Amino acid sequence: MFSLETFVLFLFCSNKQIHIRIMKLLDQKTVVITGAARGIGRAIAIKCAEAGANVAFTDLNYDDNMKSLEAELTKMGVKAKGYASNASNFESSNETVTKIVEDFGRVDALVNNAGITRDNLLMRMTEEQWDAVINVNLKSVFNMTKAVQKTMLSQRSGSIINISSVVGVGGNAGQVNYAASKAGMIGFSKSVAKELGVRNIRCNAIAPGFIITDMTAQLPEDVKKSWYDKIPMKRGGTPEEVAGVVIFLASDLSSYVTGQTIHVCGAMQT
Ligand code: NAI
Numbered sequence: 001m002f003s004l005e006t007f008v009l010f011l012f013c014s015n016k017q018i019h020i021r022i023m024k025l026l027d028q029k030t031v032v033i034t035g036a037a038r039g040i041g042r043a044i045a046i047k048c049a050e051a052g053a054n055v056a057f058t059d060l061n062y063d064d065n066m067k068s069l070e071a072e073l074t075k076m077g078v079k080a081k082g083y084a085s086n087a088s089n090f091e092s093s094n095e096t097v098t099k100i101v102e103d104f105g106r107v108d109a110l111v112n113n114a115g116i117t118r119d120n121l122l123m124r125m126t127e128e129q130w131d132a133v134i135n136v137n138l139k140s141v142f143n144m145t146k147a148v149q150k151t152m153l154s155q156r157s158g159s160i161i162n163i164s165s166v167v168g169v170g171g172n173a174g175q176v177n178y179a180a181s182k183a184g185m186i187g188f189s190k191s192v193a194k195e196l197g198v199r200n201i202r203c204n205a206i207a208p209g210f211i212i213t214d215m216t217a218q219l220p221e222d223v224k225k226s227w228y229d230k231i232p233m234k235r236g237g238t239p240e241e242v243a244g245v246v247i248f249l250a251s252d253l254s255s256y257v258t259g260q261t262i263h264v265c266g267a268m269q270t
Pocket of ligand 1 (some may be wrong): 010034035036037038039040041058059060085086114115116124134163164165166208209210211213214216223244249261
C-alpha cells in the first residue's frame with residue numbers, strides 16, 4: 001500500500017513556473033529502462049532516480065552517453081548501472097535481465113522505451129525497414145517482458161510500461177512499420193494485463209504525441225511547425241512530461257490501473 005508518510009511533495013514557485021518534485025514514490029523499487037542513454041529514456045531514468053528508485057538501464061553501446069547517465073544517477077544517491085544490450089535480440093535481453101537481477105536483486109518496473117523509425121511510403125518501404133522497426137520496437141517488448149516475468153511472478157508484483165505512440169492509435173502516412181509496431185505494443189499491453197492481473201502484475205502503454213528529442217529534432221522546421229499547428233497546446237512535449245506519467249504507472253499510486261493506454265500529447269489525439 002502506498003504510504004502517505006513516504007510521499008513528500010516539494011512545491012517550488014519561481015516566476016510563473018511551478019515545479020513539483022515528487023520524492024520517495026519509488027523508494028526501494030528497482031526500475032529497468034531500455035534505450036535510456038538519451039532522449040525520453042534518459043529523462044525517465046533521471047525522474048525515477050529523483051523518485052528514489054534504483055535504476056538499471058540499457059542501450060546498444062556502453063558509450064559516453066551511458067557512462068555519463070550512470071554517473072549522474074549515482075550522484076543522486078541511488079544504485080544505477082548501464083548495460084550494453086540489444087533489446088531486439090532475445091538472448092541478449094535474457095542475459096541482461098539475468099545480470100540485472102543478480103546486481104539489483106529485484107525488478108519492480110520495466111519500461112520498454114527503446115525504439116527507432118525507418119519512415120517511408122509503403123510503395124518504397126523495404127523489407128529491411130519493416131523488419132528493423134518491428135524487431136526493435138515490438139519484438140523487444142516480448143523479449144524484455146518475458147525475461148522479467150519470472151522475477152515479477154516470484155515477487156507477486158510488477159509494473160510493465162510500454163512506450164507506444166499516438167501513431168500506434170491513429171496511424172500515420174509514411175509510417176506503416178512504426179504505426180504497426182506501436183499498435184502492436186498496445187495489444188501486447190492489454191493482453192499481458194489480462195494474463196497477469198491475477199498475479200498483481202500490471203501492464204500499461206503510454207502514447208506520447210510530438211516529443212522534442214533527437215528523434216524529432218532532425219525533422220525540417222516546416223514539418224515541426226505543421227505538427228505544432230495541429231496540437232491544441234501549440235507545442236511539442238518534453239521527455240520529462242512523458243517521464244512524469246511513467247512515475248505514476250511505476251508507483252503504487254496506480255495500483256488499480258492496468259491494460260490502459262495513457263496519451264501524453266497536448267490533446268493532439270483525444
Ligand atoms: P531517441 O532516438 O532519442 O532514443 C532512443 C534510444 O533507444 C537511443 O538511445 C537508442 O540508442 C536506443 N535504442 C535503439 N535501438 C535499440 C535497441 N535495439 N536496443 C536498445 N536500445 C536501443 O528516441 P526518443 O525520441 O527518446 O524515443 C524513445 C521512445 O519513445 C521510442 O520508443 C519512440 O518510438 C517513442 N516515442 C517518441 C516520440 C517522440 O516524439 N520523440 C513520440 C512517441 C513515441
